[in-house]
Amino acid sequence: VNDAEVVARFPNAPIDLDSLAFFRGLTEQRVLLNRCADCGYRHHPPYPVCPRCWSTEVAASEVSGAGTVILVVTVHHPVPQAGLAGPGPHVLITLDLDEQSGLRFSAPLAVGTDRVPAIGERATITWQHPEDRLLPAVAPQPQDGR
Amino acid sequence: VGTRNPAKDAVAIVGAGRVPYSRDAGRSGPALALAAASAAVRDAGLGARDIDGVCGSPVMSDAELQIALGLPEVTWSATVRIPFAYQIIEAVNAVWAGACDTALVYHATQRAPGRVEEVDALRRRTARLGAYGPMVWRTGVEFLTPEPGVLGGGIGYAAWAAQYLHEFGASRESLGLIAINNRNNALDNEEAIMRKPLTMTDYLAARPVREPLGLYDFDVPVDGADAFVITTAERAADLCERPVLVHAATLGRTARAREDQMPDLRHTGQDLVARTLWAKSDIPLEAMDIFFGYDGFSIINLMWLESIGYCGRGEAHDFLLDNWDGGRNRVLIGGQVPMNTHGGSLSEGATQGAGIVQEAVRQLRGQAGARQVTGACNVLATIGGFVWNASALVLRVA
Numbered sequence: 327v328n329d330a331e332v333v334a335r336f337p338n339a340p341i342d343l344d345s346l347a348f349f350r351g352l353t354e355q356r357v358l359l360n361r362c363a364d365c366g367y368r369h370h371p372p373y374p375v376c377p378r379c380w381s382t383e384v385a386a387s388e389v390s391g392a393g394t395v396i397l398v399v400t401v402h403h404p405v406p407q408a409g410l411a412g413p414g415p416h417v418l419i420t421l422d423l424d425e426q427s428g429l430r431f432s433a434p435l436a437v438g439t440d441r442v443p444a445i446g447e448r449a450t451i452t453w454q455h456p457e458d459r460l461l462p463a464v465a466p467q468p469q470d471g472r
Numbered sequence: 473v474g475t476r477n478p479a480k481d482a483v484a485i486v487g488a489g490r491v492p493y494s495r496d497a498g499r500s501g502p503a504l505a506l507a508a509a510s511a512a513v514r515d516a517g518l519g520a521r522d523i524d525g526v527c528g529s530p531v532m533s534d535a536e537l538q539i540a541l542g543l544p545e546v547t548w549s550a551t552v553r554i555p556f557a558y559q560i561i562e563a564v565n566a567v568w569a570g571a572c573d574t575a576l577v578y579h580a581t582q583r584a585p586g587r588v589e590e591v592d593a594l595r596r597r598t599a600r601l602g603a604y605g606p607m608v609w610r611t612g613v614e615f616l617t618p619e620p621g622v623l624g625g626g627i628g629y630a631a632w633a634a635q636y637l638h639e640f641g642a643s644r645e646s647l648g649l650i651a652i653n654n655r656n657n658a659l660d661n662e663e664a665i666m667r668k669p670l671t672m673t674d675y676l677a678a679r680p681v682r683e684p685l686g687l688y689d690f691d692v693p694v695d696g697a698d699a700f701v702i703t704t705a706e707r708a709a710d711l712c713e714r715p716v717l718v719h720a721a722t723l724g725r726t727a728r729a730r731e732d733q734m735p736d737l738r739h740t741g742q743d744l745v746a747r748t749l750w751a752k753s754d755i756p757l758e759a760m761d762i763f764f765g766y767d768g769f770s771i772i773n774l775m776w777l778e779s780i781g782y783c784g785r786g787e788a789h790d791f792l793l794d795n796w797d798g799g800r801n802r803v804l805i806g807g808q809v810p811m812n813t814h815g816g817s818l819s820e821g822a823t824q825g826a827g828i829v830q831e832a833v834r835q836l837r838g839q840a841g842a843r844q845v846t847g848a849c850n851v852l853a854t855i856g857g858f859v860w861n862a863s864a865l866v867l868r869v870a
Contacts, residue, residue: 343500374503377542380510380520382503 327353335459344374347386355453355460357431358386359423368426389431391451393421395443395466396430407456412437419464421449436463473744475751477720479568484708484715485560485867487516487701488833492663493821497582497695501531505580506540508697513576516701517711520544523701525572527552527559529824531580548572554579555766555825556698557855557863561721563702573707578699579826626690626769628731628859630682633771636737637684640786644684647770648675649792651688651818653802654767658815660843665692666819669801689770691822698826700833716836719850720753720866729860741862742779745854750781753866755850757781760866762835762845763809764828764853767816776854777811780864813843825855829865836869 332350333341341349348371351358361368362376363383375382397420406416417435422428435442436452443449443466452465489511491497491504499507505528513523520542526534526549534549548571552558556579563575623631636642651670658664670688678687708715724744728734750757757780765780767773774788782805783791797804803811814820814831821827832851834840853865 342502344503373506373536373540374500375506375510375540377540380541382507 345372348372351386351388352462353460356388357391357451357462359389359425359429359431360384361387368429370429370431389423389425389429391423393423393431393449393451395445395447395449395464396420396422397432398442398445400442406434417442419443419449421451421464431462433462433464436465439465441466473748475748477752479564479718479721480752480754481717481719481868482705483564483567483702484705484717485700485702485833486708486711486715487512487514487518488830489513489515489697489699490663490830491580491695491697493665493694493696493823493827495665495694499695501580501582502536502540504582504695504697505532505537505578505699508580508699509537509576509578510541512578512699512701516703518574518701522574523576525549525563525566525575525702526577527563527566527575528578529554529556529559529580531582532578537576537578543576546572548575553861555768555856555861555863556823556829557721557825557853557865558723558861560700560702560718560829560865561723561863564718564721567702567704574701574703576699576701578697579823580697581823581826582695623732625731626685627682629769629771629857630685630689631731632734632737632858633689633769634684636771636774636786639737642786642789644676644686645672646789646792647685647689647774648672649789649796649803650765650767650770650773651675653792654773654812654816654818655688656800656802657810657813657843658819660841661814661820662841664815664820665694666815685769685771688818691768691817692819694821694823696821696823696826698823698830700829714837714869716833717868717870718865719755719868720749721864722748722752723856723861723863724748725860725862731859734859737775737858738785740775740779740858741856741860742775742854742858745862745864746780749864749866755866755868757852760809760850760852761848762813762832762851763805763811764832764851764855765811765816766825766828766855766857767812767818768822768824768857770818772857773812773816773818775858779858779862780852780854810845813840813845828853828855832865832867836867 359370360372364381365379367378399418400415402415420432448467454463489508491507523543524547533551548566559577563577655670680686724741765773765776777788778785795805835848851867856862
């Protein structure tokens with residue numbers, strides 16, 4: 327996927343040279359968050375410098391998608407773009423990712439999920455395909471005995 | 473207007489960083505800002521936890537810069553429009569007032585035409601989204617396709633240049649002397665973009681852009697960034713050997729500050745800056761070792777010479793000829809004081825005043841290399857145009 331195609335796939339996203347790799351990752355169903363080649367620290371959203379050691383040797387690096395729910399919000403207004411959520415209010419979730427304490431990633435609760443995960447619950451990033459686009463969502467981990 | 477100056481010599485510049493100017497850095501505006509900002513903090517011998525104030529220009533907001541650099545605790549911050557002198561003035565006031573102890577100020581520019589096709593496409597995208605205002609300038613939307621009847625920016629300044637020539641019987645050679653001085657100074661500046669000697673013949677033969685202004689009357693779009701660390705003079709004395717003290721600073725804007733509504737060339741923001749600055753400064757014009765006149769367009773530099781008091785309105789042409797160093801083919805006021813030692817926006821590159829501040833700091837610290845003015849202690853920097861963004865700084869070392 328070349329740069330122009332990445333830009334075309336996310337018509338409303340603030341894509342620039344520093345966020346390009348992240349959005350390219352989304353087109354490949356991968357979550358790539360910036361990681362410092364010198365000190366290993368990860369950060370998001372992407373900036374061209376490591377916020378811990380100020381190295382500019384940062385590069386988008388894949389994360390597993392597994393994490394712990396830290397924020398949950400049910401949004402009645404505004405109404406999301408078509409296909410991103412079912413009818414009625416939609417839920418946005420922020421995960422604290424397993425790779426690094428404090429590294430956060432936010433996405434809608436996956437369409438068709440039958441329950442809203444609670445704060446502290448384990449969850450993972452999944453993918454959905456609204457209107458032929460590929461976007462990340464969050465799905466709670468199946469609980470034992472279900 | 474107020475002419476108190478309680479912050480006089482109480483606040484100092486103690487660190488400087490730069491991303492050298494280029495015609496296409498191939499990096500985002502924020503990347504440039506962050507590189508210069510981190511370099512300035514390191515130059516001051518400080519780290520992230522020492523910075524508690526942030527002030528920059530809109531290519532990257534103060535909050536974003538704090539996030540990106542992981543500055544742990546900030547108690548004062550602002551994002552301020554150009555010229556880059558306003559940021560210095562804001563930070564001086566904040567440090568003096570106690571809003572913060574040590575401020576990081578920065579300016580990044582991304583206006584040069586990009587050469588990489590995909591990068592350009594991305595820039596247009598972000599410009600359309602309004603995510604990064606300056607990219608609108610980069611793509612030329614504002615400057616190249618103005619609405620009919622709009623007399624803003626460089627078009628407005630060209631119109632006032634014509635008015636200047638009309639009212640004072642001056643000729644284009646007056647403006648040419650500015651371009652030639654700045655270019656010939658740039659020959660000594662390895663970081664300057666334009667380093668080919670310029671003659672009056674070259675100047676007059678250049679293609680007209682907005683008459684009476686031609687190619688060499690307009691600054692050169694570049695990518696680049698400058699940043700500075702500002703703290704109390706007391707702390708500065710512990711941090712470095714030659715802190716650059718901010719002795720006096722002011723901006724000046726009069727009513728009707730729009731290009732086509734401005735009443736005339738005698739009641740401009742520059743005139744207000746001069747009146748205010750000289751009331752605030754204990755150091756008189758005659759004691760300045762270097763003069764910096766902002767030259768986003770040549771007419772602005774010419775006007776500053778007059779406004780700030782080197783000569784009367786309309787007298788700049790004779791003044792330049794009377795103070796011309798024929799050997800070096802440049803201005804040397806009173807045989808001693810050079811103007812725009814770095815080459816200015818016309819030749820070093822267009823960074824909206826940041827280049828002036830960087831060069832002033834380098835000269836005062838004795839770090840200006842081949843163009844070092846021996847013993848430079850007092851510097852006058854007049855920054856901004858004459859419509860809505862005139863300002864000036866008097867900087868010194870003890």
